[in-house]
Amino acid sequence: MLNLFFTYDFLQNTFYTGLLIGLIGPLLGTFVVVRRLSLIADALSHVTLGGIAFGLFLEKKYGVLFLSPFYAGMGFSVVGSIFIERLRSVYKAYQELAIPIILSGGVGLSVIFISLADGFNTDLYGYLFGSVTAVSRNDLWSIVVITIIVLTVLFLFYKELFMLSFDEEHAVVSGIHSKRIHFIFIVLTALVISASIRIVGVLLVSALMTLPVAASIRIAKGFKQTIFFSVIFGELSVIIGLLTGYYFEIPPGGTIVLTSIIILILTIFSKKLWNYFTRKTVIQ
Amino acid sequence: MFTLTSPIVRFNHVSYAYESKHALQDINLDIPTGAFLGLVGPNGGGKTTLIKLLLGLLKPQQGSIELFGEKIENFKKWNKIGFVSQKANSFNRGFPATVREVVSTGLTANVGYFRFFTKQHKQKVEHAVDLVGMKEYLDTNIGSLSGGQQQRIFIARSLVSDPSLLILDEPTVGIDTENVKKFYDLLHQLNEENNISLLLVSHDIGTMTKHANGIACLNKQLHFHGDTEAFARLSDNQLSNFYGHPLQVVTHQHEH
Ligand SMILES: Nc1ncnc2c1ncn2[C@@H]1O[C@H](COP(=O)(O)OP(=O)(O)OP(=O)(O)O)[C@@H](O)[C@H]1O
Numbered sequence A: 001m002l003n004l005f006f007t008y009d010f011l012q013n014t015f016y017t018g019l020l021i022g023l024i025g026p027l028l029g030t031f032v033v034v035r036r037l038s039l040i041a042d043a044l045s046h047v048t049l050g051g052i053a054f055g056l057f058l059e060k061k062y063g064v065l066f067l068s069p070f071y072a073g074m075g076f077s078v079v080g081s082i083f084i085e086r087l088r089s090v091y092k093a094y095q096e097l098a099i100p101i102i103l104s105g106g107v108g109l110s111v112i113f114i115s116l117a118d119g120f121n122t123d124l125y126g127y128l129f130g131s132v133t134a135v136s137r138n139d140l141w142s143i144v145v146i147t148i149i150v151l152t153v154l155f156l157f158y159k160e161l162f163m164l165s166f167d168e169e170h171a172v173v174s175g176i177h178s179k180r181i182h183f184i185f186i187v188l189t190a191l192v193i194s195a196s197i198r199i200v201g202v203l204l205v206s207a208l209m210t211l212p213v214a215a216s217i218r219i220a221k222g223f224k225q226t227i228f229f230s231v232i233f234g235e236l237s238v239i240i241g242l243l244t245g246y247y248f249e250i251p252p253g254g255t256i257v258l259t260s261i262i263i264l265i266l267t268i269f270s271k272k273l274w275n276y277f278t279r280k281t282v283i284q
Numbered sequence B: 001m002f003t004l005t006s007p008i009v010r011f012n013h014v015s016y017a018y019e020s021k022h023a024l025q026d027i028n029l030d031i032p033t034g035a036f037l038g039l040v041g042p043n044g045g046g047k048t049t050l051i052k053l054l055l056g057l058l059k060p061q062q063g064s065i066e067l068f069g070e071k072i073e074n075f076k077k078w079n080k081i082g083f084v085s086q087k088a089n090s091f092n093r094g095f096p097a098t099v100r101e102v103v104s105t106g107l108t109a110n111v112g113y114f115r116f117f118t119k120q121h122k123q124k125v126e127h128a129v130d131l132v133g134m135k136e137y138l139d140t141n142i143g144s145l146s147g148g149q150q151q152r153i154f155i156a157r158s159l160v161s162d163p164s165l166l167i168l169d170e171p172t173v174g175i176d177t178e179n180v181k182k183f184y185d186l187l188h189q190l191n192e193e194n195n196i197s198l199l200l201v202s203h204d205i206g207t208m209t210k211h212a213n214g215i216a217c218l219n220k221q222l223h224f225h226g227d228t229e230a231f232a233r234l235s236d237n238q239l240s241n242f243y244g245h246p247l248q249v250v251t252h253q254h255e256h
């Protein structure tokens, strides 16, 4: 089964991409979850869809190749993240309001570009639910670059990001440039989302960033450990999801998310069992 | 030396209003080195506002503030001031962070961008946690501690950067009497042995007069600022005037 992935070039691309997003998705996702920004990931993925639709539209109408749907999606996602930040500072007391605004804006743009392109493109299904065959060598290289950027920036700003996530007021009082750090963070999120969309799909990309973290939080001690387990769970979900998706000819978005839900359930139950047995021994 | 005689905090005719609502009017306040100053006053009296001005989170509309002999606009050594917020305990309890990780954030600004924690920094963290008596919890998740224990961790976080002034905004809310006592013991130790000046906001005037060596009473204006004995001699009538409503307090004689 696994060796199939190495016989065909396009499967190789998918597999490597899967490994990369299985790493950066949950890694950044840990910060997203603890800052209670899970829904922002969803909003951004829909904006990315708008960009992808724009790219598909250009491709179909004008045969333009300089802006592939992948890059158009990435561009929209980054611009969308900047908009979210603006909106959040305008509506200080209603910060979650930015999410429906950006999300519906993304869907609205998608609908417009799709109909301008004269209806549904078959590719679109792959963008919505992910695809095992859609990653080109070029996409893979872009995702390698995104991964390197994400890892470097997270490494450099880890302590500031952690402080900001735990207690924003304290970070501000201490003189951390919270606005700038937060900006960097949200742009990284946009990049990770656009990198993950080819495989997981627009509708499920936020799941890859949040479900492994949800499982990890149940069992981890401390923040670094939470990141560690999140990445393990993320990689497991991606690998199992890609293989079963390919085998049963199901879009991998579905199988990856289902795998992470199973992992989540297992961690909840194993914790319960663990507590049950340890409590038993205490009573004896 | 000049710096020894100048106060660590100086408010000079400071006024502040939120939109059109006056919160503080013409405040003059000096906090000398080594002080243990209790800040009291009714709800909405402007205590938190005063602290936010002191921390540079708000800018005074009138008057000026000096910290450690420097104008606040030019003040850079923010690590000299530790702060435990009134809201410190309202953090996300499910946040997966160990005590060690939380206290480390007290050093983040000191270490600076593009630099990393060294062994010395890690020792400082352990030392600060030890100082507040929580050493055995270093690798415990912060969310699984009790409210009083969390309060100690937040104090450790503000102590880890070796501040000269520690500001605590209502730190004893929700803490039982036994732990409040331990908490004040800790403050005494910090004040006397570690030479940290303290500014403490509390509604518990009784306990405050027992421990602090100066009291400031704030209700829009600074109604009283003096040593604890003078405050204890105030009549109930005078106090009620400051608070704007009748007040019953048991003031204790100073124990030192
Ligand atoms: N962000 C804000 N916007 C508008 N008004 C505010 C704001 N914060 C405080 N105020 C007002 O300023 C006044 C002083 O508030 P402050 O929080 O400083 O009081 P406090 O003495 O800390 O009260 P408490 O004992 O309840 O903590 C109050 O009348 C309050 O309504």
Ligand SMILES: [Mg+2]
Pocket: B047, B048, B049, B086, B169
């Ligand atoms: Mg207050």
